[in-house]
Amino acid sequence: MPIEIKLPAMSPTMEEGTLAKWLVAEGDEVNPGDLLAEIETDKATMELEADEGGTVAKLLVEAGSENIAVGTLIAVIAREDEDAGDVDIPADGGDPPASSETQQSSATPDVEAEQPKAGEEPASLSVEPEVPEGTEMVRMTVREALRDAMAEEMRADGKVFVIGEEVAEYQGAYKVTQGLLDEFGDKRVIDTPITEYGFAGVATGAAMGGLKPVCEFMTFNFAMQAIDHIVNSAGKTLYMSGGQMRCPIVFRGPNGAAARVGAQHSQNYGPWYASVPGLIVVSPYDAASAKGLLRAAIQSPDPVVFLENELLYGQSFDVPKLDDWVLPIGKAKVVREGADVTLVSYSIGVGVALDAAKELESDGIDAEVIDLRTLRPLDRETVLASLKKTNRLVAVEEGWPTCSISSEIQAICMEDGFDYLDAPVLRVTNVDVPLPYAENLEKAALLKLDEVVTAAKKVCYKN
Amino acid sequence: MAAKKAANAKDTGGKGEESPSRVRITEARDGIDQVPMPSRHEPSQEELTELYRRMLMIRRFEEKAGQLYGMGLIGGFCHLYIGQEAVVTGVQAAMTDADSVIGGYRVHGHMLACGISPKDVMSELTGRAAGISKGKGGSMHMFSTEHKFYGGHGIVGAPVPLGAGLAFSHKYQEDGGVAVIYFGDGAANQGQVYEAFNMAELWKLPALFIIENNQYAMGTSVNRASAEDQLYRRGESFRIEGMQVNGMDVLDVQGAAETALDWVRGGNGPVLVEYMTYRYRGHSMSDPAKYRSRDEVQDVRTKRDPIEAAKAELMKMGTDEDSLKAIEKEIREQVNEAADFAEQTPEPDLKELYTDVLVGSYG
Known part of the structure; x- marks a missing residue:
């Protein structure tokens, strides 16, 4: 079968073009990469190359022809073993192909009707755990509640590790990771250089590789340098991979204004991240929520942005003393x-x-x-x-x-x-x-x- | 200054008629173990036939993808790998099943090299339900956890720290794997690449960083964009050993990858390999290619084509023309079959619009 040369689309938007000039004549031999023609599009003049070699059997469009639809057969090249004088020109030669519309229309979907029911995947926790009467309440700071949540999840799952600036030897810039290095060692509590974009990417890649990172930002102000990995790498991969590639990671750290640290260190990123489909965004107030929701975030198979607040770290609240204190994500x-x-x-x-x-x-x-x-x-x-x-x-x-x-x-x-x-x-x-x-x-x-x-x-x- | 750079460009063999010096490694430095000088892989006839077959598959697949794009069956951006086939083919031949792969936006060839079926890739390019990402990813966003292929990333430079993260996970899980991380000469100027280099060496991560230097970042040549245009030296300030290797010879590629992977697997930390290669086609399908001459392209194509070179070497080893033609025919059939399938198989169900946003259900 001879090689059919059709007018190609040379950009995502090109629908038709002008065949400015033929650079070969009938009977010419061409090699792969040789130029066949100059095509003018609305944006530029481009050169059309031969993919394969052979002999030009027929030029079907005259040089100078304008408004040729993309897909129109413009030339036929006989392969090595074919006779250029005797090739079949397809009957529908001059017509552009049926457009790329296929079996399904691309009409706007009916959002209401098409919303899927709950996913097949882990029925995530959706019920507030009961606090039985007589449960002991422990008074603790938000800081301690967050630390306990990480420690409990690290004890339960060897794939959970903590990574960030000053999380290990310094015991946390805000002391949230205090004691974790002593208990879990430097394989699982990892100090990074000051390199937010880099370590957010490393943590995200580790999650893609099957681990469950808790990635601490000293504050979310610095995470702006890493937002590409949070949004583009962590938030979108499950969708772009058709559900194959998970990214179970928690990005956590203080968010919002602290005290007298000025404009670059005082910003609430809740609305930023909450606008991104593919991310979960949690922002607790009290210690009980902080603990129960951080545990849920670490257990979640999805990427979670966990926004804490520096001014709340030292505030104390009652937390129920229950082993399974895990709160539902998505519940006010x-x-x-x-x-x-x-x-x-x-x-x-x-x-x-x-x-x-x-x-x-x-x-x-x-x-x-x-x-x-x-x-x-x-x-x-x-x-x-x-x-x-x-x-x-x-x-x-x-x-x-x-x-x-x-x-x-x-x-x-x-x-x-x-x-x-x-x-x-x-x-x-x-x-x-x-x-x-x-x-x-x-x-x-x-x-x-x-x-x-x-x-x-x-x-x-x-x- | 200009003269020095021009000289550099010449002897690294990227362009023009000069043949590349096949391999160079970073200079010995006090206190740093030097990576061994690699040698060209010596294949059996059977091995080389397989490498030839794989390169040819990538070439024919990409030509077909270019044609389908021209017919409007592939949308958006489409970056073809034609000319660079030896790189991924040679590296893959040096890898083990424990290793993982991550790359940028020009990865159709990498996917085929990982053993992913041409049908799965082509029907993703045409945006169909049977595509490897169910039609939701497209040319730049494809993944296969089954084949340890971790994308397919459209943000230039992003795969480098992500790949370091994959290496981190190999080390953490002690599975013996190495993360093979591909990026281009353009990505080599992104800051996050160096953040990743620093951590990868600091933590001795099992990472093989591969720069596919095809000479042009879109339309900007390496010399116009890089103060240090010898990209294999870009890891030096992080104590990462580097190699610069002819990327137009699949056996040079494989030999260097074997040496580098041995080194990395031995717990010595990452290696940076710069493969000098060339893309024949534009950066993407809508590239008018005004930044380089046609002679330059045709010169590489006629003198240094990796597939023609392998073919010549096979014939020297005694392979006859008929068996090469049979391979060509077989590949053409497979590619045509993939293309026919990709054209005919249905688009995703509209319900798929809402799936795969999150794994869990909440609230």
């Missing part, structure tokens, strides 16, 4: 019940919301407070159930207002809770500026308790 928690208005927050904002609820109580307003705990997937149901009860909602966030978790909460309420609303949903956030250093300016820029109280009163129409 009502941390204070109320009837008049819902305050929705996460991380350090939950403390502000709880304080606001106390103040509101003295004004006769009974506020419900929701700790989202997981930012992706976001627990819409718990938010909407609360809105249905209180009919008023304020989103509270230590972070910028634009494209934030708060704006996502507002969107959810508009889309699915409109009929429940008795007032517009408000958001109270940081001021929309880089965080300043001066004490008074910093205070003015961060989330403020009185603004939460004011917003709650406003949606209750009690000013």
